[in-house]
Amino acid sequence: MDALEISQFDHTRYYCEENVYRLCKKLCSAGIADSEGSDLFVVFISNDKKQIPLWHQKASHRADGVILWDYHVICIQRKADEKSAQVLDLDSTLPFPSPLTSYISETFRPSFPLFSEYQRFYRIIHAPLFLRYFASDRRHMKDSNGNWNAEPPTYDAIVAEDGTVHNLNEYMEIHSTGVAPSIEADVVNIVKNERLGVVVSENQLEEFFTLPR
Numbered sequence: 001m002d003a004l005e006i007s008q009f010d011h012t013r014y015y016c017e018e019n020v021y022r023l024c025k026k027l028c029s030a031g032i033a034d035s036e037g038s039d040l041f042v043v044f045i046s047n048d049k050k051q052i053p054l055w056h057q058k059a060s061h062r063a064d065g066v067i068l069w070d071y072h073v074i075c076i077q078r079k080a081d082e083k084s085a086q087v088l089d090l091d092s093t094l095p096f097p098s099p100l101t102s103y104i105s106e107t108f109r110p111s112f113p114l115f116s117e118y119q120r121f122y123r124i125i126h127a128p129l130f131l132r133y134f135a136s137d138r139r140h141m142k143d144s145n146g147n148w149n150a151e152p153p154t155y156d157a158i159v160a161e162d163g164t165v166h167n168l169n170e171y172m173e174i175h176s177t178g179v180a181p182s183i184e185a186d187v188v189n190i191v192k193n194e195r196l197g198v199v200v201s202e203n204q205l206e207e208f209f210t211l212p213r
Contacts, residue, residue, distance in 0.1 A: 004032070004088075006096045013059065014141070014150040016073040017044075017168060019090050021134060021158055023075055024127045027088075033127075039079050040127035041191070043205075046071035046174040049117045054107050056093045065093055071172050075127070076100060078209050085209040100209055110202060121174045122205050125197035133195045135160040136168040174199055183207045 010022045024040050027033035033040050045052055050070040060067040077097065078085040086097035094106055104110065108120060137157045141149050159165055178199045180187055188211050191197045200208055 004096055006090065009090060010153070010155075011090045012151075012153040015138075015153055016071075016091060017134070017136060017171070018153055018158060020073045020075050021131065022155075023088060023090065024131060027075075027077070033077060037127035037131060039077055041076045041078065041209075042125045042127055042130045043074050043076055044071060044123040044125070044171050044174060045069075045074070045120055046123075046172055047117070047119055047121050048175050051118055052120045053114070053118055055109055056106055058091050058093055071174070076124075076209065100206060104202075104206060108202060119176070120202055121176060121179060121199055122202070123171060123174050123197055123199050124191055124205075124208060125171070125195075126192050129192075129195055129197070132161050133164070133167070134158060134171065135164040135166055137166040139166060140168060170196060180204065183211065185211060187211070 009019070009026060011019050020042055024033070024037050024042065027040060028035055028037045045054075052069050052072065053066055054069060054072060056065040057067045057069075058065075072091070075088040076085050077088065085100040087100055087103040088097045089103070089107070090096075092098070092103075092107065094103060098106075135158055138152050141152060143149055157165070160167070179201050180198050183200065183204045187198055187200075187208065198208075
């Protein structure tokens with residue numbers, strides 16, 4: 001995939017799930033992805049403790065760009081005629097898009113030793129299902145008094161096709177106990193048919209995107 005101009009995509013700080021939703025929509029409408037988004041996957045990253053370290057993040061105040069998110073969301077594109085998958089992360093300082101292999105190396109730093117509470121897990125969702133079923137009324141960004149913790153996007157909140165107004169919490173809940181036992185061909189079928197996709201470990205993430213489609 002050729003380099004894209006990141007400024008052409010909507011981005012609101014701290015609303016990564018909505019940013020990725022709109023990113024997928026635009027990739028489809030612009031012909032950069034399949035019109036139905038069948039070559040796109042949405043990946044939620046979190047863990048039991050809601051503490052995941054990621055490097056090269058724009059929100060970081062450190063030179064190495066490391067930050068501790070409660071969760072993060074990225075888009076991964078795997079075209080049928082291309083060998084490698086590409087990561088589109090609107091919050092990253094890395095090239096946009098970045099090859100999956102280099103993104104994993106730079107952003108997750110697998111060789112960096114982490115305590116168990118910081119281990120990352122990944123919920124992989126097929127974009128056509130995400131675009132149909134995801135909803136957020138942004139309630140998670142309000143404090144106990146109803147005030148915004150971060151200013152919301154100016155566009156309307158996302159409502160699912162079936163009228164659901166909020167189910168972000170279902171996507172964010174990622175636990176080590178829910179990780180797929182192995183990456184096999186049937187996992188691809190599950191991702192393409194299950195609304196909440198499949199949860200995989202860090203070692204399984206790249207393996208999933210090498211499976212035949």
